[in-house]
Amino acid sequence: DAGVIQSPRHEVTEMGQEVTLRCKPISGHNSLFWYRQTMMRGLELLIYFNNNVPIDDSGMPEDRFSAKMPNASFSTLKIQPSEPRDSAVYFCASSLEAGGNQPQHFGDGTRLSIL
Amino acid sequence: AQSVTQPDIHITVSEGASLELRCNYSYGATPYLFWYVQSPGQGLQLLLKYFSGDTLVQGIKGFEAEFKRSQSSFNLRKPSVHWSDAAEYFCAVGSDSGNTPLVFGKGTRLSVIA
Numbered sequence: 710d711a712g713v714i715q716s717p718r719h720e721v722t723e724m725g726q727e728v729t730l731r732c733k734p735i736s737g738h739n740s741l742f743w744y745r746q747t748m749m750r751g752l753e754l755l756i757y758f759n760n761n762v763p764i765d766d767s768g769m770p771e772d773r774f775s776a777k778m779p780n781a782s783f784s785t786l787k788i789q790p791s792e793p794r795d796s797a798v799y800f801c802a803s804s805l806e807a808g809g810n811q812p813q814h815f816g817d818g819t820r821l822s823i824l
Numbered sequence: 825a826q827s828v829t830q831p832d833i834h835i836t837v838s839e840g841a842s843l844e845l846r847c848n849y850s851y852g853a854t855p856y857l858f859w860y861v862q863s864p865g866q867g868l869q870l871l872l873k874y875f876s877g878d879t880l881v882q883g884i885k886g887f888e889a890e891f892k893r894s895q896s897s898f899n900l901r902k903p904s905v906h907w908s909d910a911a912e913y914f915c916a917v918g919s920d921s922g923n924t925p926l927v928f929g930k931g932t933r934l935s936v937i938a
Contacts, residue, residue, distance in 0.1 A: 713867070742925060751930045752914070764923050800867055809826070809918020809926050810856045810875065815867035 711735070713816035715801050721822045727789040730819045733782055734803030742813060743776055743786050744800040752800075758784065759807040791823045826851040828917045830929035837905050838937055845900040845932050847889075847915030856918035857898040858926065859889055863911045871913075874898060885909070910936045 714733040722728055734741045742757040756766040758778045766776070773792070778784040788795055798820050802813040827850045837843050849855055856875055860868040872883025879891040889900045898915060912933050916926040 740925075752928050754925065757925055759923055802868075807923040807925055808921065809924055810920055811918070812858055812870050812873055813868075813926055814870070815860075817865075817867045 713801055713803050713814055715799075715816035715819050717819060718817065719820045719822075721824065722791060723824050724792055725790045727787065728791045728795075728821060728823075730786040730799050730801075730821070732784045732786070732801030732816060734784070734801070735814055736782070738803035738805055738814070739781075740804045740807040740811075741778060741784050742802040742804075743784070744802065745797045746800060746818070747797045755786070757807060764807060793823045796821055796823050825924075826855060826917045826919050826927050828915050828927055828929040830913075830915055830932050832932045833930075834933045834935065836935040836937060839907050840904050843900075843902045843905045843909070843934070845913050845915075845934070847898045847900065847929060848896050849898060849915075849917040850896065851917060851919060853920065854893075856920075857889070857891060858916040858918070859883065859887070859898075859900050860914040860916065860928075861885075861911050862914065862931075868914060871900070905934075905936055907936045907938070910934055 716731045740759045743755040745753045755768040756776045761778045776786045798818045800818045802815045804811040804813045829848045858873045859871040862868045874891045912931045914931045915929040918926045
């Protein structure tokens, strides 16, 4: 079975540019999570969806960050405008349900570098 | 709300030696507990999970973990470490309540020396 698929794997862009990260969850999973990982702050939950509806976006750092899930098989995380401090690895994960009784399955991440 | 603590930021063990990574959780009811491993450049991979029943759970790659309610712990063990086990390990705790997702610890980095 295909796991969580993220694209691109690497992104290098200049500050001020718009960045769009993409995620395809595991088929049949109803919940999707976006995380950011840095050396300084570790793994941070940014936002999560259940049945395509955003449930909690309190982890989104600023209004420059936005996330959408237009259908059950696709989600995007957008940063506009990007800043050097946004450089991090961004992970998408999916699970059968959003609750803590379900394991999350992670993609391989997008390594984002903002110059 | 649940929380999880991994007291050790970095551990170094010799290849072939035994390993124990500590995880302590805080949650009022019976928790759902998970261990994940993250190899360099990759995402988190589920090693094992505890939901109920036998408190000693077996996972992939020869790992096991033991749930001890009295100590609020869920330590990860491996009898003989291989160089390929060098990675970051994350403990996570979940609850039964609806849409509350897993809470992850800050991770323990494992180095393996010859």
